[in-house]
Structure formats: C-alpha cells, structure tokens
Amino acid sequence: MTESDGRTRRRDATRRKIFEAAVALIAEQGFSGTTVDEIADRAGVAKGTVFYNFASKTALYEELLRYGVGLLAAESRSAIEGLPPREAIAALIGAQLSYIQRYRAFAQLLLAEMWRTNREWQQTILLVREQAISVIVEVLEAGVASGEFPPELDPRISASALFGAGLVVALDWLLFSPERPVEEVQAGLLAVLRTRPSL
Amino acid sequence: MTESDGRTRRRDATRRKIFEAAVALIAEQGFSGTTVDEIADRAGVAKGTVFYNFASKTALYEELLRYGVGLLAAESRSAIEGLPPREAIAALIGAQLSYIQRYRAFAQLLLAEMWRTNREWQQTILLVREQAISVIVEVLEAGVASGEFPPELDPRISASALFGAGLVVALDWLLFSPERPVEEVQAGLLAVLRTRPSL
DNA sequence: AAAACTGAACTGACCGGTCGGTACAGAAAC
DNA sequence: GTTTCTGTACCGACCGGTCAGTTCAGTTTT
CATH class of the missing domain: 1.10.357.10 (Tetracycline Repressor, domain 2)
Structure with missing residues (x-):
C-alpha cells in the first residue's frame, strides 16, 4: 500500500497543503468562522480542489x-x-x-x-x-x-x-x-x- | 441608582434571559456557529429585542x-x-x-x-x-x-x-x-x- | 490517455442587522 | 377616576450579503 507513484504523491502533497491551511485557519477563527474559500486561498489551491480532495x-x-x-x-x-x-x-x-x-x-x-x-x-x-x-x-x-x-x-x-x-x-x-x-x-x-x- | 421601576425591571430580566441563552448556545456551538435567531428563540424573545438590548x-x-x-x-x-x-x-x-x-x-x-x-x-x-x-x-x-x-x-x-x-x-x-x-x-x-x- | 487540478459561474440556504409597527406602564390633563 | 398622551420595550417580516457546495470546460502533470 505504499503508493509512491507520481500521481499519489502529488495528490498527497495537495491534501497536506489543504490540511495545514485548514488547521491554522480553524484554530484562529473556529470551524464556522472559517470559509472554504479562505482555506483554498491559504493552501494556494483552487476551491474546486478542496472539494475534489475532501467530500465536505x-x-x-x-x-x-x-x-x-x-x-x-x-x-x-x-x-x-x-x-x-x-x-x-x-x-x-x-x-x-x-x-x-x-x-x-x-x-x-x-x-x-x-x-x-x-x-x-x-x-x-x-x-x-x-x-x-x-x-x-x-x-x-x-x-x-x-x-x-x-x-x-x-x-x-x-x-x-x-x-x-x-x-x-x-x-x-x-x-x-x-x-x-x-x-x-x-x-x-x-x-x-x-x-x-x-x- | 437602584431603579426598581417596572420598566427597568422588565428590561433587566429580558437582558438576563438573552445573556443566559447566548452563553449556553455559544459554549455549545461557538460564536460564529450560533445565530442571533437561535439566541432569541432560546431566550423566548424576538430577534429585534436582542438588537434592542445589545448593539451587535x-x-x-x-x-x-x-x-x-x-x-x-x-x-x-x-x-x-x-x-x-x-x-x-x-x-x-x-x-x-x-x-x-x-x-x-x-x-x-x-x-x-x-x-x-x-x-x-x-x-x-x-x-x-x-x-x-x-x-x-x-x-x-x-x-x-x-x-x-x-x-x-x-x-x-x-x-x-x-x-x-x-x-x-x-x-x-x-x-x-x-x-x-x-x-x-x-x-x-x-x-x-x-x-x-x-x- | 487519464488523473489531478483550475477557476469562474451559479444556486439556494442562511444570517446579521434594520425598520415600521404594536403593547403597555405610567405621567398629565381633565 | 377616567381619559389622553408619551416614550420605552418589544416584535417579526424583510433586505442585502455571504457561504457551502455544484458544475464544468479547459489545463497541467504523470
């Protein structure tokens, strides 16, 4: 299960970026105080990508x-x-x-x-x-x-x-x-x- | 300054109701997770009354x-x-x-x-x-x-x-x-x- | 080619704050 | 003591704006 093919690596990197942005923002502003647009912005990723990687x-x-x-x-x-x-x-x-x-x-x-x-x-x-x-x-x-x-x-x-x-x-x-x-x-x-x- | 006039008493009671509802709800759901409508509801008061008693x-x-x-x-x-x-x-x-x-x-x-x-x-x-x-x-x-x-x-x-x-x-x-x-x-x-x- | 990502447009629900209006306690006028 | 008046407290429909989530045609990466 240790996928290290290029695609998975890329995807993992994107997921992690979104992840870290989300943690930082939610810690600062709370869950409902944080918008998905902000998360995408801080992660340097398009909004669509957030929903491509996470269901909600x-x-x-x-x-x-x-x-x-x-x-x-x-x-x-x-x-x-x-x-x-x-x-x-x-x-x-x-x-x-x-x-x-x-x-x-x-x-x-x-x-x-x-x-x-x-x-x-x-x-x-x-x-x-x-x-x-x-x-x-x-x-x-x-x-x-x-x-x-x-x-x-x-x-x-x-x-x-x-x-x-x-x-x-x-x-x-x-x-x-x-x-x-x-x-x-x-x-x-x-x-x-x-x-x-x-x- | 101990106003015990009917109006002031009533107002104080209303303020306290809003207060208590707000504490409970915000503790449960956070600040942005709580709506003013919910606060008003739980306090048994109209939404306008919340804004009448508190600036925002x-x-x-x-x-x-x-x-x-x-x-x-x-x-x-x-x-x-x-x-x-x-x-x-x-x-x-x-x-x-x-x-x-x-x-x-x-x-x-x-x-x-x-x-x-x-x-x-x-x-x-x-x-x-x-x-x-x-x-x-x-x-x-x-x-x-x-x-x-x-x-x-x-x-x-x-x-x-x-x-x-x-x-x-x-x-x-x-x-x-x-x-x-x-x-x-x-x-x-x-x-x-x-x-x-x-x- | 196919998976991952982009970005902009769109929808519909929801939310903070407003505002015209009502209820009513208490003061004033009679 | 009753009527009239007045301002405070409260009501709730409404408005402008925001946001999660969707869609999708196109682009980049592997």
Whole structure:
C-alpha cells in the first residue's frame, strides 16, 4: 500500500497543503468562522480542489481531528517506551510540549472543540479525546500498581489535570514567551507536580 | 441608582434571559456557529429585542466575556481572603471548581476562545485572561516570597498549569462523572500537585 | 490517455442587522 | 377616576450579503 507513484504523491502533497491551511485557519477563527474559500486561498489551491480532495468541509474537519490526535498519541507512546513511571511522566510532558510547539494550531483547535456538546462530530471528538488521555492514564495506573505513585492518586483525574496543565502552559508559553527553551518550561511544569522525576 | 421601576425591571430580566441563552448556545456551538435567531428563540424573545438590548452580536459576546470572568475573579478573591498560601491554593481550586460547576457553559466558552488569535475582540480576551490568572499568580508569588513554596517555582508557569488543570479536570468531571462530589474532585486534583495544603 | 487540478459561474440556504409597527406602564390633563 | 398622551420595550417580516457546495470546460502533470 505504499503508493509512491507520481500521481499519489502529488495528490498527497495537495491534501497536506489543504490540511495545514485548514488547521491554522480553524484554530484562529473556529470551524464556522472559517470559509472554504479562505482555506483554498491559504493552501494556494483552487476551491474546486478542496472539494475534489475532501467530500465536505465537515469531512475535512473530522479527518483533520483524527489525524492530529493520532500523531500526538503515537509520539507520546514512542517517547515513554520502556521508561519507568516517573521518567515516563516527564517524557510525556516533554513530548506534549514539543508536539504543541510544532502543531500549535492543532492544539488550539483541540482545546476549543474538546468539550463542546451537541455537535454532529461529537463522536469523533470523544474518540480523539480518549486516544490522547489514555496514554497518560496507562502510565499513571502502572505507577500506582508498582507502588511508585501513592494509591490515592486517581488516574483519570490526574490524567485530565496533566493534560490540561500541559495544554494551557504550552499555549501560554508559545503566545507570551516563545523564546524560552522547551526544557525550561518542562522543568517549570514538573516543579508544580508532586510526581517529580529523577531527570 | 437602584431603579426598581417596572420598566427597568422588565428590561433587566429580558437582558438576563438573552445573556443566559447566548452563553449556553455559544459554549455549545461557538460564536460564529450560533445565530442571533437561535439566541432569541432560546431566550423566548424576538430577534429585534436582542438588537434592542445589545448593539451587535459581537458586543453581546464581549459583554458576556467580561461579566463572566469578573464573577470568577471576584469569587476567587473572596475565597482566599486572609488565607496563607497553601490553603489559598486549595481554596482557589475549590472556588474554580464550584464556579465551573455553576457556569459550565461559560467555562467551555472561555477555554474555546482564550488562545485564539486574530480576532476583533483579542483585546477583550487578553484582559479577561489576565484577570483570571493574576489571582493565582499573586498567591504563588506570596508563597515563594514567604518561603512556603520553593523558589524555583515559576509563578506564571505554575499559574497557567493550575488554571489549565482546574479547567480541564472540572469539565471532564461534569461531562463524565457529574455525580462525584466537588470535594472528591478537589482532593483528586490537589493530590497531583506538589503544593499540598494541610486542609 | 487519464488523473489531478483550475477557476469562474451559479444556486439556494442562511444570517446579521434594520425598520415600521404594536403593547403597555405610567405621567398629565381633565 | 377616567381619559389622553408619551416614550420605552418589544416584535417579526424583510433586505442585502455571504457561504457551502455544484458544475464544468479547459489545463497541467504523470
């Protein structure tokens, strides 16, 4: 299935251009605040091309959500591979921060949509949410099971807390003091947490 | 200035109805995803009445932001009054949680808009943000100054982390296990934090 | 040749804001 | 106390404009 014939490559490139334009614009203006004409413009592509590559604006959006969160989950999992719980948490935060640094627009978008109710794509959102959180929950559960974290630590609440803290800290960092190195922010974030790694 | 004239009372009631309808709908669907017709409908009021009471959809939205965050800041400040840093943090979290419990729609809305850029109301958002965060920063700074918190604790980063953790935990709580009592969630959240209060 | 893309024209639904008009509480005139 | 008047609050049909999505004949790329 690794098509690398010229046509598919071209098509993939176009899709990605549209994709990135859409993420950036929707993060800035929200879904309904963004027009397909704008997306096409920013992608440097004709409007017809957007609809040639995606069934609808909504379909584009759902695909975009799934893709972005899949990437985050994958990077998180590979970052914690083989690490004991304490180090895993630090690694998780590091991965989250650097991910948001690279795909800041996507993080904004995620934050904006994650707790919305009554949407047609509610189902997609829930799936996406679960994918992002479950990595953290697993690490915390392993840590509690091995006695490394105190048993009173509620894995779901803690995972939400970590996730939320990471998101907000990262976005604030990129918005207000983007010159600070990741490590500094990571350390700052870890300092608030009870679960300190040896680092 | 406490006008309790029949007309003014009626008008205030109408404004509040529109207000509440707008918060709920915008939280669910976003600003551009919500139509003025919907707001009027949910408020049980004619569309013209919305524009009679608010200059524009945007003006309504900005007023709504300022009002909501003002309330949060006020409750936070009164919750920490006279408390030493550690207890103040616990109180802050408690206040934040119970605020979000009452005005969940507003919290969603805040989360969705806070890191958006390129909007006409960017200025309003920044003000609102600062108002919410500064309460936390002050407590943290006082704690570091008095030696109660370690000096390596970065107040701004920590404040963002606390704020983000609180928001996300609260929204998850209300969405997925609203039957749990506040205290339990508060305790769960505090357990993740290094800064434990004596309670 | 065929797949991918272009770009402009078009449609029909929808949406923010307007505006002429109505209802009615309370003041003024009697 | 009743009638008349007045301005505020509210109503809802309507207008001008915007936008998602379609269509399609032509162009470029493979």
